[in-house]
Amino acid sequence: MDVMGRSKKSPSQGSKPADASAADGAVGGAVGSDFLQLDIGQAPPGGRIAWLADRLRSAVADGRLPVGTRLPASRVLAEELHVTRGVVTEAYRRLAESGQIAGRGRLGTVVVAAPAAPRSPVRDRPVSGPAPGSPTAGSPAPSVPGSPPPGPAVFRSADREGVVDALRATPCRIDLSPGVPDLAAFPRTAWLRAERAVLAGVGPADFGYGDPRGAPSLRRAVVGWLARNRGIRADPDEVVVVAGVAQALGLLGRLLREEGIHRIAVEDPGSLGARQQLEYGGHALVPVPVDAGGLDVGALRAGGARAVLLTPAHQFPTGVVLDGERRRELLDWAADGKVVIEDDYDAEHRYDRPPVPALRSLMPEGVCYAGSVSKLLAPALRVGWLLVPPDRLDAVVTAKRYADLGNGILTQLVLARLMDSGDLERHLRHVRRRHRRRRDVMLRAVEEYLPGARVHGAAAGLHLMVTFDDDGLRDVDLAAAALERGVKAHPLSWHRIAPGPPGLVLGYAAGPAHEIEEGVAVLGAALRSLPRAR
């Protein structure tokens, strides 16, 4: 019951919903008291509060009360229903506890999220999830456009395909999913300034079909960025601009298949999304354990795969850094014609000292290197870069050409300006300070609200991994219990192949400190609510 007492505070704390439309401050008009044709005569004797809460919850879930709707004042609704005001305020309180509504000060009580599985399609929301009856043979994780977000049920599916997107599509009050930087800090002014300069200076030919490798100015700027921030020396001709690391993995997957490589070693634990990307590309995965030194290169060698995908600068999700000895072992392994794919997804976010140089900086000939602006600026820009050894460059450019003929030009040119002007580095320094403060808030909150949890990883990145010394705990149950309370986090088991201790992967970069603190508090309450923990 502690969770209720805690989450009760949330509406008055002014916590913001993660949903975009509500976050924009777009709050719909208040619905009238007849808004749901409520008939109190249907309520069972002595069960008016539960009945009203249930009716409201259903209406939120099935879209009759969409996010942003203002509920009637409790006094007004009580009068209309001929019930005491206490019945309404208690029903509202229950919905607030489960994260569906929130007090918004003088705006009243507003629908902020629909975490319970709704029964009818919700329009125009990111929606996806497993579709058992998909007609497409061999296609994993088809989404179900127009179908409802699965809510906490996403954690109960035995099938992990599509779960990341399904969770992403599920509304919540506080989002502690990993992998997203501080998006509120997006440098809108600098972006618009750069866009104005780009539009003033760009020639008509730049609007035509271009180089599939990307705009020359961005490729030059990326070379400078990688030299300054990642210790990589490269030539602009070696850089292929891609639509994020996801596309880079897709292109490389095709390339490796053409070379006869159908099995790729991956870190375990490691990114579920990256694994799914490779599997969709037709690859079998060979899990390789990760320990405090990073990827176990001996196990990699024993596994017999000819290619490996890894995150050496800041392993996802454990946060460990591939140590010097392992690096030498890995490069030794790779020297024998093997393929190393370096996913350098968040290396710029190191808090205690400069990030370790990229593997690519040590061995340009053997490493396919992928990075992006997703953790620097925003994932929604869909811009990244891929550097491959010279003998694979032609095939990568061909794959990129046939994928989409190249990235969109204006975003590329704006990014080039932001990199060249120093605006992007200023932005990175700015968000790094914010991220570090948020990490410290999360560390303190974990210590307070999850006292039995172990925290892993280096002082870097945008997330923490915590594990629990409780073999009976199922972390998917914990994540489901948290989402029922409006807080989203990744169960560690999602990112595992082999079994291991339960845990959570917690992003701290995206939201403000009070949300982090409240979110971790809700996690603690969710943990205590589970049968094992009682």
Next chain:
Amino acid sequence: MDVMGRSKKSPSQGSKPADASAADGAVGGAVGSDFLQLDIGQAPPGGRIAWLADRLRSAVADGRLPVGTRLPASRVLAEELHVTRGVVTEAYRRLAESGQIAGRGRLGTVVVAAPAAPRSPVRDRPVSGPAPGSPTAGSPAPSVPGSPPPGPAVFRSADREGVVDALRATPCRIDLSPGVPDLAAFPRTAWLRAERAVLAGVGPADFGYGDPRGAPSLRRAVVGWLARNRGIRADPDEVVVVAGVAQALGLLGRLLREEGIHRIAVEDPGSLGARQQLEYGGHALVPVPVDAGGLDVGALRAGGARAVLLTPAHQFPTGVVLDGERRRELLDWAADGKVVIEDDYDAEHRYDRPPVPALRSLMPEGVCYAGSVSKLLAPALRVGWLLVPPDRLDAVVTAKRYADLGNGILTQLVLARLMDSGDLERHLRHVRRRHRRRRDVMLRAVEEYLPGARVHGAAAGLHLMVTFDDDGLRDVDLAAAALERGVKAHPLSWHRIAPGPPGLVLGYAAGPAHEIEEGVAVLGAALRSLPRAR
């Protein structure tokens, strides 16, 4: 010799090079008279003009005189070399004729293009072409980053793989390649205004990982656009935003393979680029003839393919419109579970009457529909849309997700505003008027300079197809001769599978009237320069 007399006029006519850097008005500083360590003593007796022209041509070709370089005034160079001024002006005249330099008024004589095959890499230019020694098995058309543009040699390759990109990467003076709208008319002011509004209104969550189908606001705007302009009724949930028709074909190709379809019927003649896209996706192609009524549906049926890609509104490259009877035949064919892929690439550009409705408007259940802003606004934006029948939507969304997790957000949101505000329709009306005038200029020029050519197609689109009643003429030779004179066009045979009369595919939308007229004049001269025509 007529071509020389004609092209001699070009520098003084102020024609602009197609190259972006020069088109931007960025003209480099004048090089000094010692710029190439020219030693006139090396010139053979009586061959000073040819020697000087050759030295200059080599310097342009190998990058010592990059595009934008101002040459010394003829008087200055003549003094330095101790030759008469006539030697220098005649050498300059020869380079102007072959399209490498041009008079730019008070800016002097400027290097505008390097159409001859240079001997050393040219940095940071769109470069690609066939690489015979590529290590990638089964990968067609690997580009050769850093290698020189092939110049007119591109037309002499027996292998058509990669030729479109290789031609695109070759500099020229006048570009009559098809498929590019009036890029100088890009609505920069409206774009910047929309971008400002987008940046002011977008919420932090919109910068995160989003819906792989694209931004809801753009999907809604596309639905309105298709209803107003293409007679298509759709729901935003059915629209998948893609990176142009190229990506749409890639996603559909994967889908069809998963359904067990490995052969796709295509129009012959038809787009070489689209064919290459499907072939890269692992499909065998079944050519189907096109006549005055469009695709021969009887031949399609006889070919036995279960899927067809076609351009019904304005066939590429012939320009014919699929007539009513053929439409009914095609829909009858498709009703039997077949797949119709409608590439609606330039249907909005109809000059004599409103465009015919899309096939998709007649049969939403059987038609996969792809369109883009490439011909409306600019190919470099890389934004299009794909509508598929409901039973294929899940698989398409999955394919798009794994391709790149969705298009970049800002371009999508700006486009949505431009569509919703009417700015895009205003722009379309504006460029349609300009395109029509340019088409009329080209028609007159073809009549004057290519008197034996037949013009094909409807009053629509951005290009003309012309054919020649001369079975001995090789249109690739004609295109090569034209490119040697600085004018780029597509030989019709590139877009054919079965042999047929020689011809050219000529884009008229991208450049101003005087370039169109001069370009066609050069084509006429190139035609007369060929052995057969003499």
